Amino acid sequence: MFFVAKTKLHSPLRWQKELRRFLPFLLSIIFTLVVSSQSISSAPKNTEILWDTYGIPHIYGKDAQSAFQAFGWAQMQSHGNLLLRLYGQARGRAAEYWGEDYLDSDKWVLTMGVPKRGKAWYKAQSSAFRSYLNAFANGINVYAKEHPDLIDDEVEVVLPVTPEDILNHLQRVLLFTFVVDPGRVADIKHTSAPxxxxxxxxxxxxxxxxxxxxxxxxxxxxxxxxxxxxxxxxxxxxxxxxxxxxxxxxxxxxxxxxxxxxxxxxxxxWDAYELQLQNDGYLFDGKVRPFQTTTFLLKVKQKNGLLTEQKLSVKSSVHGPVITHKDGKSIALRVVGxxxxxxxxxxxxxxxxxxxxxxxxxxxxxxxxxxxxxxxxxxxxxxxxxxxxxxxxxxxxxxxxxxxxxxxxxxxxxxxxxxxxxxxxxxxxxxxxxxxxxxxxxxxxxxxxxxxxxxxxxxxxxxxxxxxxxxxxxxxxxxxxxxxxxxxxxxHSTQMELAERILDDLIPAAQQQGDELTRRATDVLARWDQKADANSRGAVLFSFWVDNVDLDTVFSTPWDQKSPRTTPDGLADPKSAVKALTDAAQKVEKAYGTLDVAWGDVFRLRYGNLDLPANGGDGDKGIFRVVNFAPAGDGRFQAVAGDSYVAAVEFSQPVKAMALTSYGNATQPNSPHIVDQLQFFVRQKLRPVWRTRQEITTHLEERKIF
The missing domain is CATH 3.60.20.10 (Aminohydrolase, N-terminal nucleophile (Ntn) domain)
Incomplete structure (x- = not known):
């Protein structure tokens, strides 16, 4: 619209005439721009994935169905091996594909009726959403067909993926991992509770x-x-x-x-019901009811590649499937959803x-x-x-x-x-x-x-x-x-609320009762910043002390709903608390050579090919920046759970947002986005979220057009 500036406007009247002359033309240009921009945002001709430099897929679909297909493709590019393995488990056929290690998983999935319910759930979708699930599955299959060299041979057996697989996986995750923790009912262990x-x-x-x-x-x-x-x-x-x-x-x-x-x-x-067994059935409201029995034939892949078969009989009561038979008692499970x-x-x-x-x-x-x-x-x-x-x-x-x-x-x-x-x-x-x-x-x-x-x-x-x-x-x-x-x-606060609550009682008690080692430990705790930052000295000692006490009984004043933010408090038994500190000090000094070893020297972020000093810790200690650790076998502890996805959003105009996927946005071998965000994690930072097309193209790594 440079022509407006080129026009000489010698008077208000002349200016008004020129404006009337050009106004229709200006309006037509504005209208064209608005319509074209709307058509670009609402109905693009193609569907594409714009991958930014952190491996985040920004999917632009010409319609919802195309967006679902592109999302299936994107998940395969980032997590193909994992995704197929999860879908194989959700079918209840993982032992057939990958061996006996998956047998308990298959038994759990089949006992809960997941595959059968997946078919029913698929039929229950609206026609539109059924088409979306079909499209997502198709995106997975098309990617695998076009890139067989990028998918591990051992998981290709799951292909082709069906929309029922998606719903099976959804059930396994939501109903039978989050709602019902299988670790509590089927001896399937997880590293940490969600x-x-x-x-x-x-x-x-x-x-x-x-x-x-x-x-x-x-x-x-x-x-x-x-x-x-x-x-x-x-x-x-x-x-x-x-x-x-x-x-x-x-x-x-x-x-x-x-x-x-x-x-x-x-x-x-969910609830677990104890059944009273009687005459091959169970007692219910004074009458004996028969179990409904379903039999599955499980195939199990052996190390030599051959398949063996074993039967799984699932008995069900009015409550739900029977999950255990112990000491003549049967426990049945009832689950919502x-x-x-x-x-x-x-x-x-x-x-x-x-x-x-x-x-x-x-x-x-x-x-x-x-x-x-x-x-x-x-x-x-x-x-x-x-x-x-x-x-x-x-x-x-x-x-x-x-x-x-x-x-x-x-x-x-x-x-x-x-x-x-x-x-x-x-x-x-x-x-x-x-x-x-x-x-x-x-x-x-x-x-x-x-x-x-x-x-x-x-x-x-x-x-x-x-x-x-x-x-x-x-x-x-x-x-x-x-x-x-x-x-x-x-x-990102690593402040330990537990330390703030208890050290004012523990330190004086230890100064009065303790020996030389205990007094040195007390000095370390007194100097400590009460944080679990990588360079915090005293956090390791305090953490070992916490492991030596029972937090349910250590306080003299228990938690009180009338004072929910200041209780529990006080030491119930100062003498035993001090002894626990002495024991913790002995362990720390023996393991690390010093009582004031830095938190990050002991607690590590070992993921992919990285080994970095950690910050954060267990939420039970009152740390908001949660990281859960497991023994690494060398006297150190490695992160296995905790802060995983973080997003901070302010609803300004435009929306302001920062995020982090701690371990990176991919697991496929040779992806540059395995652990590429962990450096932000170490520095207690989030990375920018790019949402506009201009921002994304400025930080573009790859474009896929369908």
Missing amino acids: GSNGWAIAPKRSASGKAMLLANPHLPWEDLFLWYEAQITAPGIDAYGATLVGIPVLAIAFNDNLGWTHTVNTHDG QDRPNVLQQWWDMAISKNLTEFQKALQRLQLPMFTVMYADREGHIMHLFNGLVPVRKEGDFEYWQGIIPGNTSKTVWNKIHPYQDLPKVIDPKSGWLQNANDPPWTTTFPAAIKADDYPSYMAPRGPMYFRAQRSAKMLAEDESISFEEMIAYK
Whole structure:
């Protein structure tokens, strides 16, 4: 439009004439530009994946179906071997493919009826969403067909992937790993229990006057728990976030209008029933009922490549499948969510929502079996929903339902689920902030906005509020104007709330009672910054002391719901606490040669080909920056779980966002994006999120056009 500047406007009248002369032409140009830009954003001619320099796929789909296909392709490029292995396990045929190590997994999947239910769930999808699942599976298969050299030979046996495989995997992850931990019922062990932090900050507590959201799940750094970060753009959607590998929609996400995260909530969605066996059946309401029996023929691959066969007979009662037979007793399992096939549709509709009303409309379907929903939006609303399928129970509190339930009466068998309006939630609390660190919903903010007495006693436990949650609430409550940068700094806090609570009692007791070694240990603790940063000296000693005591009995004042953020406190038995410190000091000095060894010298980030000093630690110590460690065999400990995907979002215009996928956004061999983000992790930083096409093309690594 340079011609306007070239025109000489000698008078207001002449200027008006020139404007009238050019106005139609200007309007036509503006109209053309607007229409063309809209057509580019809403209906591009091609579907493409723009890969940025951190291996994040930014998918531009000409329609939703094409976006799903591209997302399947993208997941294969980043995690193909893992994805196929997970789908093979979800079929219940992993032992047939890869040997006896997978036999317990197959038995668990088949006992829970996963493959059969996957077929039913696929039929229950809407025709549109069924086409989306078909497209995602097709993207996986097309990639594998075009790049067979990039997929391990041993996992190619899973191909071709079907849409039912996707739903099988979804069930295995959500219902039979998160809702029901198989480690508790089938001796399938995990390295660490899933956890999470989540914050929502209202404009009144935000330095910018805009709502903010912090997403921070803590999951094992392996297997079905790995996060995959992506952006999905197609007509009607432009969402950025992450999902677990193999899931075809974003599970934690934000768009220009709103965002949400999930935390693992104190939700009880399964129960174990003890059956009274009688005459080859079980006693129920005074009558003997026969078991329903289903027999599976399991194939198991031997080391020589041959297959052997063994039978698996699954007995079922009115409660559900029988999972154990011990000492003449049978335990049957009842699990929520098996009649809710539209989890993926709900997540998708959450991501395309434009405001709180639309978002809640999606939530009200109650397809997602568990997880807290922490929400914020550009209009300034924040929300905490204790989401989940909560059985309507006739009796008992939360603790009662954690035990083995009598299975001989219909009085203990639940069949109904609480509707959305029954679930604990708060929207726009007076405090201006919400937090959840896997604590019950009653402590989401202060003053309390959700009262436990207003809900059934089985809805969630009354307490306690553990130290990580106390630390979480403390940071929010003590800062009345939190900037985006401060929120990120708080996220990386390694301050040990437990140390703040107990050292004022432990140090004086040790100074009075201890020998020379104990007094030296006391000096180390007194100088320590009470953090678990890589260079913190004293954190290792304190951590060893914590391992030597029972946190349930060490305090003289137990946790009290009337003082949830200042209890527990005090030493119940100072003498034994000091002895535990002496023992810890002996172990530390023997193992590392000094009592004040740096945290990062002992606790390491060993992932891929990297071995770096760690920061952060176990949430039980009240550390908000959670990293879980396992012994590495050389006196050191290596990170195996914890901060996995992190996103900090401010709903300004435009949206401001930073994120990190700690272990990188790929696992395929030779990918440059295995552990390429771990350096940010070490420095306690997040990396920029690129969402606009200009930002993405500026940091473009690869383009794939379909």
